Amino acid sequence: MNNTLQMISLVDLSIAFIPVIIALFFLYIWSLNVKQASYALSRMLIQLLLIGYALSYIFYSDNVWLITAILFAMVGISCWIALRTLPTYRLRLFKHGFMAILCGGGFTLFFISQGALALSPWYQAQVLIPLAGMIFATAMNSISLCAERLFSEMNNQVPYPEARKNALNAATIPVINTLFAVGLVSIPGMMTGQILSGVSPLIAARYQIIVMCMIFASAIISAVIFLLLSEKTMKLMTKQKADPKF
Structure with a gap:
């Protein structure tokens, strides 16, 4: 059994957004707040990418x-x-x-x-x-x-x-x-x-x-x-x- 996880490429990562787009589509056709959901998703993406870089520094800090x-x-x-x-x-x-x-x-x-x-x-x-x-x-x-x-x-x-x-x-x-x-x-x-x-x-x-x-x-x-x-x-x-x- 191989216990190592594969490296996730940007192409692989983009696949995860396919069901997200479908979910946003349903919010849109049912006249719900698709703008707020899109804004939340955008913030999530930016925040996690930024925290990934930040944590790489913080985890090795001894301060x-x-x-x-x-x-x-x-x-x-x-x-x-x-x-x-x-x-x-x-x-x-x-x-x-x-x-x-x-x-x-x-x-x-x-x-x-x-x-x-x-x-x-x-x-x-x-x-x-x-x-x-x-x-x-x-x-x-x-x-x-x-x-x-x-x-x-x-x-x-x-x-x-x-x-x-x-x-x-x-x-x-x-x-x-x-x-x-x-x-x-x-x-x-x-x-x-x-x-x-x-x-x-x-x-x-x-x-x-x-x-x-x-x-x-x-x-x-x-x-x-x-x-x-x-x-x-x-x-x-x-x-x-x-x-x-x-």
Whole structure:
């Protein structure tokens, strides 16, 4: 059995966009937002190509300050994206989202990197940054769902404790669905990548269990922190919207 993956040429890469074009075609004929989807795909392509070059440099860097700066930048960017569904209040909620991702995601990252994996040094970029990316992205999605649902509930005059409960429930649905599906419906990305590179499925499964634990924890802890920090701000914004003179 050949365990080496073939080098993907630009021609091979272009084949992957054939089903993408078909998908965009359906969005177009059904009058959906094909411009936003095309823009997102374009950004994905540019961002991944750029990060490929950047990571080649970062992974060989032994500069603790550079790695730390990158981690904080990842937190800030993920927070900004998470609150894009609330453009009017994005700046007011940014500090809460930033602290939620930093504390919830950072707490999880610390235990995974220093406990389960025992990285030495702790700023080993080749492992730390991909892990941080998965954790912060999960926290980002969780806070995005949480903020949107919370604001919707409070606009409908739902008492804050009930609105908070509903918001947290909405934020947990995707990650819980992922836990149910893993191994039955899908083989997750990290496990798939390791198997394709020739790692034993049993070892790959252990790494994937670590990934699923950190995804679950970061999603819920970050959402809870965001809800706790944002209570006064959300109540105030809801009152101001209901009564502009407030």
